[in-house]
Amino acid sequence: MKTKQILVVDDEPKMRRVLEIMLQQMGHRVLGAGNGCEALALFKAHTVDLVITDLRMPEMDGIELLGNLRAQESDVPVMVITAHGTIETAVAAMKHGACDYILRPFDIDALELAVERALNGAEVARQNAFLRQEIDRGWGAFVGTSQPMQAVYDLIQRVGPSKASVLITGETGTGKELAARAVHNASPRRERLFVPINCAAIPADILESELFGYEKGAFTGAQKERIGKFELADGGTIFLDELTEMPMALQAKLLRVLQENTIERLGGNRVINLDIRVIAATNRDPRQAVREGKLREDLYYRVNVFSIELPPLRKRVDDIAGLVEHFITKHGHSAEGTRLTAKALKRLEGYSWPGNVRELENMVERAVILSGGGLLDEPHFLLESQVADAHPKQPAASGDDSPRLPALNQAVEELEAKLIDDALAKAEGNKAKAAALLDISERTLWYKLKKYRPEQDPN
Ligand SMILES: Nc1ncnc2c1ncn2[C@@H]1O[C@H](COP(=O)(O)OP(=O)(O)OP(=O)(O)O)[C@@H](O)[C@H]1O
Ligand SMILES: [Mg+2]
Known part of the structure; x- marks a missing residue:
């Protein structure tokens, strides 16, 4: 040289x-x-x-x-x-x-x-690619060829190249983070950083400085300036995981960042222009979170320009065999020596998988150890609870059939209360008559009134 x-x-x-x-x-x-x-x-x-x-x-x-x-x-x-x-x-x-x-x-x-x-x-691109590899260690590819997953891949390929914000929903362990990385990797930003931040894992008061960074002296302990995740993600993608866990005040601030494409570090007044793509994820039903006051409605619309819903594992049992094989090799065993028996597969396919792919991965890891590296049979899988298979115990947060009915109990109660009101009006306040109209006992009516209309209850 x-x-x-x-x-x-x-x-x-x-x-x-x-x-x-x-x-x-x-x-x-x-x-x-x-x-x-x-x-x-x-x-x-x-x-x-x-x-x-x-x-x-x-x-x-x-x-x-x-x-x-x-x-x-x-x-x-x-x-x-x-x-x-x-x-x-x-x-x-x-x-x-x-x-x-x-x-x-x-x-x-x-x-x-x-x-x-x-x-x-x-x-610079090559350097960043190297750096990205360092940071993205552990990122593996999606496994699964089921129809619902094909639809997900299709969405990722289509939305990837744009700058549109993406909201990823799905139950825990369905691969939301994997999907977020895939969207980033399908975009022209792939050579820049993918910066994940878990809003649930960081205490509320620290989250703001993590995101925005701060100037020297912004608060006690800020001895040096520090750049935040937004600045780090400039030109790349920021992944706001568990968005609904972000405090409301910070959600308002985030919305402003998304609208104006600028930030100011804490304790500073210099406006910094940014070019960031936002991907957010939640395992709650975002609309329900809006109703419950956990997610700002305007922010919801801002990040939900495009949404990807990851199907729960029980809705794509065809993927289970492939995933098991993938996890066997991921944990260092040969797929030849360590195989799943047909009986065990059947059992796995009938399980409800509340923890989805993550649960399956843990289960396979454990089964491989229990089996000593040989055939993976039924007894090697300690399924938590063979609950009313294929149906989750609780209404799924998302990823289930739409339209969702997360507020079913509430709706039933509202209807019940209204019918009782109507019956009482018709019976001119006579409870025995109202109970007869509703075809319930007076005792039941009394009980329900106590529940729904405690203010009317003479007792
Ligand atoms: N289709 C898939 N193929 C291979 N591995 C997968 C797949 N889906 C998920 N995984 C693996 O399962 C684990 C959980 O995935 P991930 O962290 O993306 O889930 P998540 O939806 O973000 O969960 P949570 O809501 O709990 O944060 C990871 O180790 C991931 O690599
Ligand atoms: Mg996650």
Whole structure:
């Protein structure tokens, strides 16, 4: 490779020296700077092909330096070094335009490779693809060829390429997160980040700063500025999991972000423009959540531009055999040696699967252990409860036949109360007569009045 000029920025002279020696061994010329200001001065005075900077430095940190370089309309590749191993810091730097990162401690080979890649102008997209892989570890493909799943794949393929917001519903364990990632991967944003955030898992007061980030000094403990998930997802996708668990006040703020495509960090007043695609998920019936005051109606309409409903496993029993095989190999066993008996399959197909695919996965993992890696037979599957098969105990939150009837009890009660009112009116308040009209005992009427019309009850 041709000799290049590399600017090395590190506040620790020893570290800087090590880098200088390594780079010189690779045949490059090196300029060394002990802080951001010095680096900027050197950058102005020399032709620099690559900047390698430490992230943590007093006064001007690596990201600020990066910002200052970009402010000079320079697109010099900047590689950051972080000793703090967290991919988050590196992501933040990449988000601000760093071309690559290298984790300390590193060896000369890793450094050489990274330097070569940076100098060859390996496009940012490739770096991000790498980063995405790191973050998306564990993302596997969908398994299942049943008709309801075909419909889901079809929707994903159709909605993926657009920027439309998507609301994914379905019972727990049906694969909502998998679907969200698939939508992202089917979009032109696939090279940018998919940023999941679980609204139910993060305490309400922290969720806001997680999403919006904050400026230094925004609140006690905010010693450094921090970019939030929205900023991280710029150009990519944010996945708001369990949206109905987000506090109402924050839902209002979220709606504004979606309408205006801008955010302000907490404690700041700088408006930051963003280009984000939103995918939300819930295992509740979103309309019911709106009625219960758990989900803002306007937000519901805003995110529900397109909806994907994942069918519960009991509605696609044809997929079970394939899924079992998938999970056998996923947990490190050969599908040849470890197979399901016909009897066991029949049993699994008759089960109600309240925990859906996740439950099946756990069950297979356990069965494989119990069977010692041989045939998976009926006794190896400890099904929780063979409840009135194929029917969930509770009305399904979603993913069931529509129209849904989640408020059936309530509707029945309302009707009952109305019939009682009518009968009493007809009987001019005479309870014995009203009971006769309704063909119930006086005692039952008394009981029901106590329940529905306690204010009228003389007792
Ligand atoms: N069709 C499928 N093929 C293969 N694996 C699947 C499928 N559906 C779900 N899984 C796996 O099942 C597990 C649960 O899926 P996921 O986390 O996407 O469910 P979810 O709907 O988000 O559940 P919850 O509502 O509880 O968050 C994951 O390990 C996922 O990889
Ligand atoms: Mg989930």
